[in-house]
């Protein structure tokens with residue numbers, strides 16, 4: 001069976017390649033091999049390779065740039081998922097998609113449920129929400145995992161930015177009023193694989209289809225995440241120029257950016273945990289592993 005992974009070079013896509021390799025032939029074309037903004041090229045690719053499973057890990061993830069490039073974000077985040085879902089529905093194959101905490105309005109302090117009202121604050125969040133809706137409307141057998149604050153040993157992410165800045169700067173200001181859960185890309189891929197069973201040479205989804213929050217347990221701010229990154233990196237012997245005293249927490253208002261971010265990114269995990277019969281690990285435990293992988297590279 002061909003397993004089509006879009007965005008296979010990204011944080012989540014790369015981990016999906018690792019997790020799903022035992023179950024079929026991985027097709028993970030690069031941007032040069034398949035430009036996902038080209039809808040005709042996507043249709044041609046699907047017709048040629050006839051995948052038995054689609055894992056859509058491609059997206060337009062540059063949150064600030066999306067504000068000035070809404071057309072690109074719309075194509076990647078809204079139209080592509082609907083296009084893949086249409087194919088999946090027509091051919092009776094499952095589709096997995098990844099969504100974001102940025103679909104929620106970010107007010108209050110209560111964790112969002114999967115059926116909480118959405119209210120994206122940014123072009124990125126709005127286009128991601130439209131992607132979720134397109135999949136649900138398609139009738140395809142699907143899983144939509146809403147995750148948050150993704151990091152990995154590869155790709156560009158907050159952990160790697162902090163490790164770089166932490167060795168260059170004497171002081172850093174980091175927002176401390178956006179609250180959420182940093183999620184390792186490896187955990188996302190592992191949970192995705194756990195949601196499937198093998199039937200002969202095919203894979204099928206064994207939990208009810210729909211939207212699931214996928215994040216580790218616990219919560220922190222970006223400042224709290226940065227502090228834990230620095231603390232663990234220091235223990236691992238990294239020569240940081242930054243010190244705990246020189247890492248200041250600031251309100252979002254003091255870190256102006258083109259796109260607005262939600263303050264409350266807490267996501268309830270009950271639905272995923274009970275569907276899979278598991279307890280998600282605390283976010284700190286994933287950081288240890290990812291940092292170790294990054295520092296050994």
Ligand SMILES: NC(=O)C1=CN([C@@H]2O[C@H](COP(=O)(O)OP(=O)(O)OC[C@H]3O[C@@H](n4cnc5c(N)ncnc54)[C@H](OP(=O)(O)O)[C@@H]3O)[C@@H](O)[C@H]2O)C=CC1
Pocket residue numbers: 006007008009010011012013030031034035036037056057058059060061076098099100101128146147148149150151155156
């Ligand atoms: N990053 C995060 O913090 C979060 C991400 N998510 C969601 O999780 C999913 C995975 O995100 P993540 O792994 O971080 O994303 P990345 O930005 O790491 O990877 C995105 C992938 O999409 C590919 N891509 C983008 N545009 C095109 C194009 N025109 N043609 C071909 N390929 C393209 C990129 O290719 P290339 O390598 O060539 O750039 C890259 O491989 C996404 O749906 C995202 O919205 C949800 C919550 C948080």
Ligand SMILES: Cc1cn([C@H]2C[C@H](O)[C@@H](COP(=O)(O)OP(=O)(O)O[C@H]3O[C@@H](C)C(=O)[C@@H](O)[C@H]3O)O2)c(=O)[nH]c1=O
Pocket residue numbers: 061062063100101102147148149150157158161172173174175178222255261
């Ligand atoms: C580099 C830096 C960032 N920040 C702030 C900016 C921002 O509010 C926060 C995190 O920075 P980022 O650039 O990683 O933020 P951002 O790109 O918005 O991260 C989001 O990406 C998309 C794809 C998602 O789906 C979300 O879940 C979330 O991970 O930290 C500081 O306060 N100080 C700094 O020195």
Ligand SMILES: [Mg+2]
Pocket residue numbers: 061062063
């Ligand atoms: Mg970013």
